[in-house]
Amino acid sequence: MKLHFLKTKWSDIIILQSGDEVALVDTGFDEQYEQVRDYLSELGADRISFILLTHFHRDHYGNIPNLITDFKVDTVYMKRYSGLDCTTAWGTEADDAYRQSETDKFNDMVESVSKKSRLVFAEDISVIPFGRYELKLFSAENSIKEIFEDKSCHETYHRIALSENQNSLAVFIKADGKNIFLGGDVMDYPSPHPKADHVCCRIARSINEQIDIYKAPHHGTVHTACTEALSILRPRTAIITNEDTYLKENSDIYDNLRKANPDVKILLTEKENIIIDTE
Numbered sequence: 155m156k157l158h159f160l161k162t163k164w165s166d167i168i169i170l171q172s173g174d175e176v177a178l179v180d181t182g183f184d185e186q187y188e189q190v191r192d193y194l195s196e197l198g199a200d201r202i203s204f205i206l207l208t209h210f211h212r213d214h215y216g217n218i219p220n221l222i223t224d225f226k227v228d229t230v231y232m233k234r235y236s237g238l239d240c241t242t243a244w245g246t247e248a249d250d251a252y253r254q255s256e257t258d259k260f261n262d263m264v265e266s267v268s269k270k271s272r273l274v275f276a277e278d279i280s281v282i283p284f285g286r287y288e289l290k291l292f293s294a295e296n297s298i299k300e301i302f303e304d305k306s307c308h309e310t311y312h313r314i315a316l317s318e319n320q321n322s323l324a325v326f327i328k329a330d331g332k333n334i335f336l337g338g339d340v341m342d343y344p345s346p347h348p349k350a351d352h353v354c355c356r357i358a359r360s361i362n363e364q365i366d367i368y369k370a371p372h373h374g375t376v377h378t379a380c381t382e383a384l385s386i387l388r389p390r391t392a393i394i395t396n397e398d399t400y401l402k403e404n405s406d407i408y409d410n411l412r413k414a415n416p417d418v419k420i421l422l423t424e425k426e427n428i429i430i431d432t433e
């Protein structure tokens with residue numbers, strides 16, 4: 155398998171390649187479509203086995219409409235959007251207008267994808283096949299909806315803390331003797347609700363293996379992986395979809411990665427595409 159992490163900041167565009175098959179995990183912003191289209195064309199891809207959206211934020215879902223129009227996409231996997239997020243894709247405060255706009259986009263996407271591809275909601279599955287590999291999904295349940303409907307949780311929490319990032323999938327793949335972790339935007343905040351408390355850490359305990367190729371969650375921002383999670387995963391190569399200046403000034407990701415594995419190789423998609431061959 156080859157993994158292509160396309161050049162970007164503050165969005166995820168990951169292409170998986172196995173033989174003649176290609177698949178995407180997240181698609182970036184819609185204004186990045188020319189970059190995505192041209193890269194797929196360079197790979198000789200006119201068919202996409204599947205597109206997996208880790209969660210419904212526009213830096214991840216942006217190019218679904220364009221891709222299903224210009225390419226034959228067999229399957230689209232995505233989580234249901236509940237319109238319950240209190241923050242936007244940019245981390246600012248969400249209002250009813252934002253939530254309604256995102257709900258409309260989700261409904262339009264469901265309709266258009268259903269006409270052109272097979273649509274599968276990630277809450278209904280745990281594994282996605284890809285050639286001779288499997289993508290194992292973590293946090294596939296609609297946790298944001300479960301938290302919102304939990305009557306034991308004070309409503310103030312709903313108003314200030316719920317975000318689609320807490321609803322993000324993470325992906326684990328074993329390929330050619332390598333362990334791959336694609337963290338989506340999974341967060342590691344401390345939370346009073348068990349569904350949102352140190353999610354990445356709980357995933358790390360479930361995997362309980364060293365990771366060879368680690369796509370840092372949520373662009374390497376603070377609270378993306380606590381020291382306990384990284385002490386379990388001990389990444390050998392870490393890919394961060396962000397820029398060096400921001401990370402040095404606003405995040406502890408560099409220090410935490412090096413504490414977990416002093417020999418970790420850290421790569422940024424800020425300046426170039428990153429291609430990793432698992433063999």
